[in-house]
Amino acid sequence: xxxxxxxxxxxxxxxxxxxxxxxxxxxxxxxxxxxxxxxxxxxxxxxxxxxxxxxxxxxxxxxxxxxxxxxxxxxxxxxxxxxxxxxxxxxxxxxxxxxxxxxxxxxxxxxxxxxxxxxxxxxxxxxxxxxxxx
Amino acid sequence: xxxxxxxxxxxxxxxxxxxxxxxxxxxxxxxxxxxxxxxxxxxxxxxxxxxxxxxxxxxxxxxxxxxxxxxxxxxxxxxxxxxxxxxxxxxxxxxxxxxxxxxxxxxxxxxxxxxxxxxxxxxxxxxxxxxxxx
Amino acid sequence: xxxxxxxxxxxxxxxxxxxxxxxxxxxxxxxxxxxxxxxxxxxxxxxxxxxxxxxxxxxxxxxxxxxxxxxxxxxxxxxxxxxxxxxxxxxxxxxxxxxxxxxxxxxxxxxxxxxxxxxxxxxxxxxxxxxxxx
Amino acid sequence: xxxxxxxxxxxxxxxxxxxxxxxxxxxxxxxxxxxxxxxxxxxxxxxxxxxxxxxxxxxxxxxxxxxxxxxxxxxxxxxxxxxxxxxxxxxxxxxxxxxxxxxxxxxxxxxxxxxxxxxxxxxxxxxxxxxxxx
Numbered sequence: 001x002x003x004x005x006x007x008x009x010x011x012x013x014x015x016x017x018x019x020x021x022x023x024x025x026x027x028x029x030x031x032x033x034x035x036x037x038x039x040x041x042x043x044x045x046x047x048x049x050x051x052x053x054x055x056x057x058x059x060x061x062x063x064x065x066x067x068x069x070x071x072x073x074x075x076x077x078x079x080x081x082x083x084x085x086x087x088x089x090x091x092x093x094x095x096x097x098x099x100x101x102x103x104x105x106x107x108x109x110x111x112x113x114x115x116x117x118x119x120x121x122x123x124x125x126x127x128x129x130x131x132x133x134x
Numbered sequence: 135x136x137x138x139x140x141x142x143x144x145x146x147x148x149x150x151x152x153x154x155x156x157x158x159x160x161x162x163x164x165x166x167x168x169x170x171x172x173x174x175x176x177x178x179x180x181x182x183x184x185x186x187x188x189x190x191x192x193x194x195x196x197x198x199x200x201x202x203x204x205x206x207x208x209x210x211x212x213x214x215x216x217x218x219x220x221x222x223x224x225x226x227x228x229x230x231x232x233x234x235x236x237x238x239x240x241x242x243x244x245x246x247x248x249x250x251x252x253x254x255x256x257x258x259x260x261x262x263x264x265x266x267x268x
Numbered sequence: 269x270x271x272x273x274x275x276x277x278x279x280x281x282x283x284x285x286x287x288x289x290x291x292x293x294x295x296x297x298x299x300x301x302x303x304x305x306x307x308x309x310x311x312x313x314x315x316x317x318x319x320x321x322x323x324x325x326x327x328x329x330x331x332x333x334x335x336x337x338x339x340x341x342x343x344x345x346x347x348x349x350x351x352x353x354x355x356x357x358x359x360x361x362x363x364x365x366x367x368x369x370x371x372x373x374x375x376x377x378x379x380x381x382x383x384x385x386x387x388x389x390x391x392x393x394x395x396x397x398x399x400x401x402x
Numbered sequence: 403x404x405x406x407x408x409x410x411x412x413x414x415x416x417x418x419x420x421x422x423x424x425x426x427x428x429x430x431x432x433x434x435x436x437x438x439x440x441x442x443x444x445x446x447x448x449x450x451x452x453x454x455x456x457x458x459x460x461x462x463x464x465x466x467x468x469x470x471x472x473x474x475x476x477x478x479x480x481x482x483x484x485x486x487x488x489x490x491x492x493x494x495x496x497x498x499x500x501x502x503x504x505x506x507x508x509x510x511x512x513x514x515x516x517x518x519x520x521x522x523x524x525x526x527x528x529x530x531x532x533x534x535x536x
């Protein structure tokens with residue numbers, strides 16, 4: 001299966017990524033670019049996007065990039081720094097790159113930018129690479 | 135304002151925590167217990183809860199606990215390890231405790247358990263404590 | 269081998285833990301308590317302990333606790349928050365507890381306190397558990 | 403003070419970075435390249451470099467890069483993934499880049515490579531930027 005086929009298959013069953021309104025802009029082995037528009041139901045008590053929104057976008061980007069190689073991967077440990085607020089109706093660009101790919105472990109970095117190309121969050125995630133193919 | 139008043143105020147504007155169906159079970163200065171039932175729209179392509187769900191619950195628990203002291207706090211850097219899968223209809227218990235509270239920095243640990251008291255994720259988060267009161 | 273035998277064996281080859289002057293106070297399956305006195309050669313340009321010192325103590329505590337079960341473990345991803353400065357001649361107490369132990373993954377939390385029982389750092393670490401025995 | 407002057411000043415008091423044998427190869431505002439040769443006293447019980455060594459190198463690289471702008475910075479929360487073993491006599495290259503620089507918060511990524519240009523660790527760190535100048 002091609003990276004695009006794998007991610008199409010993943011998205012079919014991924015109800016939460018669909019709720020987020022993720023649009024896949026580019027997908028390759030180990031990397032992807034996503035888009036997402038911030039809706040009112042994504043906001044927290046400060047009237048900015050809940051930290052879980054940018055985390056979830058980053059985690060989806062990690063999953064798509066890591067699985068696009070063809071082997072099923074699950075995330076083990078991930079971290080995110082929130083550096084600028086995300087406002088209602090912001091259009092977010094999510095960029096995932098591969099830092100490392102070994103036999104059983106992969107590391108990915110994800111940056112999210114708003115429509116003014118200002119970074120809003122930075123994520124690092126480690127995945128376990130299984131032997132199961134898509 | 136009491137911890138309960140602060141969190142009620144936070145929840146009023148927190149559309150995403152309401153979407154998650156968070157039920158606040160206990161709230162004190164620096165600690166809280168939340169409940170959440172896993173719905174189909176929270177699932178990912180593996181038919182288990184998206185990692186963003188347990189992260190979001192942990193981040194809400196962090197926010198409630200840190201803000202319950204009365205000063206407004208924002209999270210700076212957070213990490214989560216996903217150790218067991220979360221299935222549809224699982225009833226999750228979220229427990230947040232305070233590891234450290236200084237003048238400008240606080241650290242919180244959050245564990246999430248399923249209905250069989252099995253841990254599913256562990257989160258650590260660092261917040262910045264502002265001088266603004268609730 | 270008992271937890272104590274395993275850690276004695278680990279310490280024999282662990283030149284860096286010996287350089288740190290680690291004293292093992294208590295060791296059990298999944299938990300340990302260490303002591304360490306801060307020397308001048310551990311300081312950074314601010315004349316406080318380099319962040320690498322508390323990280324290294326935490327990482328050794330993680331390794332001892334995780335390996336004490338009898339299977340060889342290696343750390344995958346770890347994070348640390350430095351919350352209070354560590355001064356020359358401080359006597360540090362390092363406490364590691366097990367958050368989770370599965371078949372292939374373990375999670376450990378480490379807090380370090382100074383001689384006034386004030387917390388100076390908090391660490392979370394995820395290890396991979398191999399099938400090799402000590 | 404220039405980035406080089408600041409880092410020279412930092413290194414003067416930084417006994418632990420000197421113990422590590424850090425050689426500063428390149429220093430700019432927000433970025434640096436360091437070199438380090440692995441000695442026997444840096445090894446752990448598996449006869450590879452202790453995880454604290456690559457963490458310490460990464461943390462020094464973060465400190466040099468963040469402080470080179472001219473304002474004093476301290477690290478708040480940092481994480482590292484160890485992906486390949488570091489052997490005795492390895493010659494390590496440490497590369498730090500700036501992911502984000504705001505008014506009070508900065509984020510840095512550090513990769514360490516061995517003499518075969520193979521990545522051995524990846525670090526992400528968040529610093530607090532004070533108003534004190536060097």
